[in-house]
Amino acid sequence: MNTAPLGWIGIARLGLVQAALGAIIVLTTSTLNRVMVVELMLPAMLPGALVALHHMVQILRPRWGYGSDMGGRRTPWIIGGMVVLAAGGVLAALATAWMADHPSGGIALAVFAFLLIGVGVGACGTSLLVLLAERVDDRRRAAAATTVWIMMIVGFIITAGVAGHFLDPFSTGRLVAVTASVAAVAVAVTLVAVHGIEVPRATAAVPAESTSAAPSKAGFQEAIRGVWAEPQARRFTIFVFVSMLAYSAQDLILEPYAGTVFGLTPGESTQLAGVQNGGVLIGMLLLAVLGSTSWGRRMGSLQTWTIVGCAGSALALSTLAAGGFMGGDFPLHQAVFALGLTNGLFAVAAIGSMMGLVSAGRERREGVRMGLWGAAQAIAFGLGGFLGTAAVDLTRHLVADPGIAYASVFLGEAMMFLVSAVLAARLTRRAGAVE
Numbered sequence: 001m002n003t004a005p006l007g008w009i010g011i012a013r014l015g016l017v018q019a020a021l022g023a024i025i026v027l028t029t030s031t032l033n034r035v036m037v038v039e040l041m042l043p044a045m046l047p048g049a050l051v052a053l054h055h056m057v058q059i060l061r062p063r064w065g066y067g068s069d070m071g072g073r074r075t076p077w078i079i080g081g082m083v084v085l086a087a088g089g090v091l092a093a094l095a096t097a098w099m100a101d102h103p104s105g106g107i108a109l110a111v112f113a114f115l116l117i118g119v120g121v122g123a124c125g126t127s128l129l130v131l132l133a134e135r136v137d138d139r140r141r142a143a144a145a146t147t148v149w150i151m152m153i154v155g156f157i158i159t160a161g162v163a164g165h166f167l168d169p170f171s172t173g174r175l176v177a178v179t180a181s182v183a184a185v186a187v188a189v190t191l192v193a194v195h196g197i198e199v200p201r202a203t204a205a206v207p208a209e210s211t212s213a214a215p216s217k218a219g220f221q222e223a224i225r226g227v228w229a230e231p232q233a234r235r236f237t238i239f240v241f242v243s244m245l246a247y248s249a250q251d252l253i254l255e256p257y258a259g260t261v262f263g264l265t266p267g268e269s270t271q272l273a274g275v276q277n278g279g280v281l282i283g284m285l286l287l288a289v290l291g292s293t294s295w296g297r298r299m300g301s302l303q304t305w306t307i308v309g310c311a312g313s314a315l316a317l318s319t320l321a322a323g324g325f326m327g328g329d330f331p332l333h334q335a336v337f338a339l340g341l342t343n344g345l346f347a348v349a350a351i352g353s354m355m356g357l358v359s360a361g362r363e364r365r366e367g368v369r370m371g372l373w374g375a376a377q378a379i380a381f382g383l384g385g386f387l388g389t390a391a392v393d394l395t396r397h398l399v400a401d402p403g404i405a406y407a408s409v410f411l412g413e414a415m416m417f418l419v420s421a422v423l424a425a426r427l428t429r430r431a432g433a434v435e
Contacts, residue, residue, distance in 0.1 A: 006135040006197075008147075014132050015148040016193040017078060019155030020186035021124060024089040026156045027163060027179050028054075028117055029385075030273065032096050033252055034266065035175065038259070040099055046107070048252055048389030050114045054088075055382025057118035058375055062227075064123045065130065065371030066220045069364065074127035075194045081127070082190040085120025086183035088113045093179035097172030122378065124190075130370045131198065133355040142302060145351040146288035153277050153284075164270055227368050236357060239423045241376040243310060243350065246416035247343065248384030249409070250317065253392050254336070257406045261324060262332055275333050276340040283309075283344020302352045303424065309346025310421035316342050317414035324407030388413070 006014075033047040068077045091113035099106030136144045163178050227233050254276070255269040264272065287305055316339040323330035354373055358366045388409060395405035 005137040005140075006132075006144075010197060011132070011136065011140075011144050011147050012151070013193045013197060014128060015151035017082070017124070017128055017190050018148045018152040020082060020189045020193075021085065021121065021128075022152035022155035023159040023182050023186050024085055024117075025121065026159050027182060028089055028092050028114070029251065030160070030255070030270075031163065031167070031175075032092060034255060034269075035096055035170075036099065037256060038266065039170065040096075042099070042103075043393060044252070044256060044389045045386075045393050048386045050092075050110055051252065052382035052386035053111065054114040054118035054121070055378040055380075055385070057115055058122035058378030058382075060119075061122045061126050061374040061378060062224050062368050062371035063220060065126045065367030065369070065374070066223055066365075067367070068127045068130065069223075069367040073198060074131040074367075075198045077127035078124050078131070078194055079190060081120045081122070081124025082187055083120070084116055085124060086187050088116030088118075088120055089183045090176070090180050092117065093176045097176055100172055118378070122374065126367065126371050126374050129351075129355070129374070130358065130366050133358045133370070134366060136355065141355045142290070142348060142352045143288045145348050145355060146284040149348060149351065150281055150284055153281050156277055157274060160270060160274065164267070223365055223368050224372070227365055227372055232357060233369055233372065235427055236354070237372055237376045239420065239427055240350070240354075240373050241380045242416060242423055243346070243420035244377045244380035245384045246310075246313070246413050246420055247346070248381040249388035249413045249416070250320075250339070251381075251388070252385050253388050253406065253409060256392070257324075258332065261403045261406060262328065262330075272333065272336055276336045276343075279337040279340020280344035280347070281340075283341040283346075284348045286341075287345050287348045302349045302356070303427065305345055305349035306353060307421050307424045309342055309344075309349055310417050310424060312342030313339065313346055314414040314417035314421070317410045317417065321407040321410035321414070324401075324403035324405075324410070327403060 029047075029051055033051070036042045036047045037044050064077060064081075068074050071077075092110055095106045095110035095113050097106070098109060132144060132148060159182060163182065166178050167174055228237075255273060258264040258269045258272050259266070290305070316335065320335045320339060323332055323335060354370070358369050391409045391412065392405060395408050396402055399405045399408075
């Protein structure tokens with residue numbers, strides 16, 4: 001985007017959009033998951049498959065990114081995606097309520113709802129990240145990524161707390177009403193946040209040194225082939241896929257693990273999710289400080305902190321697996337906090353690297369590149385959520401002790417994070433060789 005870099009107020013405004021995204025997503029991936037598994041006593045694989053579906057449809061992210069490249073504006077895609085996401089979230093709550101009396105009809109509606117959720121998240125999220133990458137100065141990337149993701153976590157925390165309050169005493173009617181209210185607020189916040197933040201390329205001032213003021217007019221297939229042919233973009237895509245597969249596999253099993261193995265109540269397991277998000281928040285803040293100061297940058301680049309975050313997450317998951325064998329005396333809250341802390345370091349470092357690489361290519365294909373990485377992330381998230389829940393169902397069928405079953409899954413996730421650390425190290429060495 002050929003306009004002045006965003007200041008902190010502009011970054012915070014885009015962060016509000018990310019918070020609105022998070023507010024709807026946390027209800028569909030956590031609250032509805034809990035209701036299906038515990039209150040409705042449906043297999044854990046069902047919400048896992050639905051969440052996987054909403055991630056898998058995001059394989060179309062490169063196409064949506066290409067559309068915003070061609071149109072020259074990101075905000076229409078951000079607003080349109082949020083509206084679709086909100087509609088999907090409300091339909092998902094209605095579907096969950098319907099499952100109580102008509103499981104087959106409710107599941108069918110849920111499939112459609114989660115497809116809408118996937119379309120909305122992909123269209124909104126891709127253009128939001130591209131707009132952020134285009135408008136943020138290099139020195140502010142780690143801090144900007146932290147700011148935006150902290151606001152998403154704040155959206156998680158506020159939504160979990162407020163929605164949790166209004167959901168008790170629980171009823172499916174309350175579930176639908178709370179979800180609809182959150183969706184309406186999310187759309188309103190998005191409209192206010194992006195108003196006037198973007199100047200169309202046609203009216204923006206073009207710097208004299210710019211040689212690529214407009215995107216290539218190549219067709220989508222040619223554009224995606226061109227981006228995949230770029231070695232740096234291709235390698236980063238593989239890293240994103242493996243690391244996000246590891247990152248997401250614990251998402252849908254942590255609260256059921258806490259309830260099944262440690263006997264936590266629904267309220268206590270929800271609070272445990274708050275402990276994890278608190279750790280993520282601190283990890284992100286820590287990296288923002290390190291990435292924004294000269295002494296912090298001397299400690300390591302964003303690529304170095306990506307490796308540290310991956311290795312630390314592997315260690316935290318291994319520790320969490322030990323809890324499956326130890327049972328009640330295990331310091332569960334501390335282990336979950338450590339997982340959140342290392343996940344936060346990894347997430348901000350990876351996002352900051354992504355923002356730096358999105359414009360690194362032969363032509364203006366920022367939307368296609370971000371869409372490609374977003375698609376890799378979404379597919380990994382979908383597979384991770386589904387494989388995590390399916391692995392729990394399978395191991396609990398084979399192993400009588402649920403603690404051992406969950407521990408086996410956590411150890412598998414730790415191994416994937418170790419592989420991610422190796423891939424990140426290779427990316428760093430290759431980048432250094434090129435430079």
